[in-house]
Amino acid sequence: MTPSSPAADTARARLSEVLLRTGAEDRDAFNELYRLTSAKLFGITLRICGERQAAEDVLHDVYITIWRRASGWEPGRASPITWLATIARNRAIDWRRAQGVRRTSPIDDAPDIADPGPGAERALLASEDTRRLLDCLDGLDAPQRDAIRTAFFDGVTYAELAIARAVPLGTMKSWVRRGLARLKDCLRG
Amino acid sequence: MADPEDIEAAELALGLLEGEERAGALRRVLAQPGFAAAVEWWRERFAALFDLWPEVAAPAHVETRIAATLDGGAAVSTRRFPWPLLALASSAIAACLLLFILVDPRPSVPVSQPVPAARPTSLLVATLESGEADDKVAPVAAVFDAAAGSLRIAAAPEVDARRVAQLWAIGGDGVPHPLALLSEAPATLRLTAADRARIVAGAVLAISVEPTGGSPTGKPTGPVIAAGVLARV
Numbered sequence: 001m002t003p004s005s006p007a008a009d010t011a012r013a014r015l016s017e018v019l020l021r022t023g024a025e026d027r028d029a030f031n032e033l034y035r036l037t038s039a040k041l042f043g044i045t046l047r048i049c050g051e052r053q054a055a056e057d058v059l060h061d062v063y064i065t066i067w068r069r070a071s072g073w074e075p076g077r078a079s080p081i082t083w084l085a086t087i088a089r090n091r092a093i094d095w096r097r098a099q100g101v102r103r104t105s106p107i108d109d110a111p112d113i114a115d116p117g118p119g120a121e122r123a124l125l126a127s128e129d130t131r132r133l134l135d136c137l138d139g140l141d142a143p144q145r146d147a148i149r150t151a152f153f154d155g156v157t158y159a160e161l162a163i164a165r166a167v168p169l170g171t172m173k174s175w176v177r178r179g180l181a182r183l184k185d186c187l188r189g
Numbered sequence: 190m191a192d193p194e195d196i197e198a199a200e201l202a203l204g205l206l207e208g209e210e211r212a213g214a215l216r217r218v219l220a221q222p223g224f225a226a227a228v229e230w231w232r233e234r235f236a237a238l239f240d241l242w243p244e245v246a247a248p249a250h251v252e253t254r255i256a257a258t259l260d261g262g263a264a265v266s267t268r269r270f271p272w273p274l275l276a277l278a279s280s281a282i283a284a285c286l287l288l289f290i291l292v293d294p295r296p297s298v299p300v301s302q303p304v305p306a307a308r309p310t311s312l313l314v315a316t317l318e319s320g321e322a323d324d325k326v327a328p329v330a331a332v333f334d335a336a337a338g339s340l341r342i343a344a345a346p347e348v349d350a351r352r353v354a355q356l357w358a359i360g361g362d363g364v365p366h367p368l369a370l371l372s373e374a375p376a377t378l379r380l381t382a383a384d385r386a387r388i389v390a391g392a393v394l395a396i397s398v399e400p401t402g403g404s405p406t407g408k409p410t411g412p413v414i415a416a417g418v419l420a421r422v
Contacts, residue, residue, distance in 0.1 A: 039247060069407070091386070097207075184195060187234055
């Protein structure tokens with residue numbers, strides 16, 4: 001995620017610093033890291049887990065994991081928030097799949113994902129990488145775009161998507177695969 | 190035009206796959222650096238969407254609980270546990286338990302006690318095998334007892350004296366997570382709560398050959414000599 005403004009640059013630098021210090025087992029830095037990121041990560045675990053208690057439990061585990069793994073974060077590779085958010089998403093997905101719960105309906109409790117539409121608002125709000133991905137997603141047919149976005153934000157499998165959209169599994173796979181191929185061309189181009 | 194392998198990489202990065210399809214893709218992550226790089230490329234592209242994810246204030250008690258866990262050290266100390274201490278667990282007992290469990294998947298429960306409903310489904314097994322046709326590595330059996338939180342593993346394959354066999358768990362994210370360093374004796378591993386959560390049906394266990402002390406990067410750096418999918422018994 002490339003920051004789009006000086007404010008975002010400052011925020012990212014601050015987050016990088018507290019994550020590095022967390023890696024050196026600095027508890028004050030870890031506490032600040034929590035204050036800076038817990039609302040984002042809770043938004044992620046809440047949406048994917050689909051229930052508050054589980055989302056809180058997973059959030060707890062996520063921060064324990066962050067504390068233990070922070071020394072492994074490489075500043076040059078992923079942005080700090082990407083690294084943290086990926087841990088949260090993956091842990092929430094692991095939790096839900098371990099429960100054997102199939103997600104076939106939208107989540108009641110979690111707020112909607114707002115997508116800044118093409119144009120000025122997106123240019124203002126989204127980072128360059130985000131804008132580019134959203135522009136490329138806009139180029140897909142609606143069912144393809146919807147399936148790919150839902151897979152990301154709800155952490156669902158092909159089978160869950162097919163049930164939720166009431167289409168055969170093969171149809172869902174071919175929508176998504178065509179969408180991913182076009183997305184790749186767009187992102188590369 | 191993206192090739193099918195690239196699409197598979199995207200499917201894994203998004204978490205669309207499950208069961209055998211996912212296990213197959215995870216094996217390729219371990220075996221093919223090019224495929225692993227493609228998964229990473231997609232993961233970074235999709236990560237841009239995290240920008241849109243709405244924030245929700247976490248309740249204050251979560252922070253309190255995290256602090257309590259870190260202060261208590263309950264779930265944080267065993268990851269880099271020195272292998273020799275783990276190996277103190279009697280290999281003979283572990284081997285017997287493993288055999289027992291593989292032969293009879295029902296845990297023994299005293300007759301006078303009610304059988305907890307979750308027990309019969311709390312065991313997961315995997316057979317870690319070499320993907321190569323000229324199979325030089327004997328299969329390694331692993332049994333996870335979710336009720337006890339322990340992972341029993343049979344003798345790891347023999348590796349060069351200056352190397353060590355390292356055990357990994359690969360969950361829904363496709364990212365290998367280090368579990369333990371293995372010896373050539375069977376052992377029972379006590380997993381942290383975080384690691385236990387990774388041991389689920391469909392997850393992959395894999396063994397790679399690493400420098401003494403384990404992978405310096407936190408990801409497999411050496412060849413993967415065996416891998417297998419966890420299944421419920």
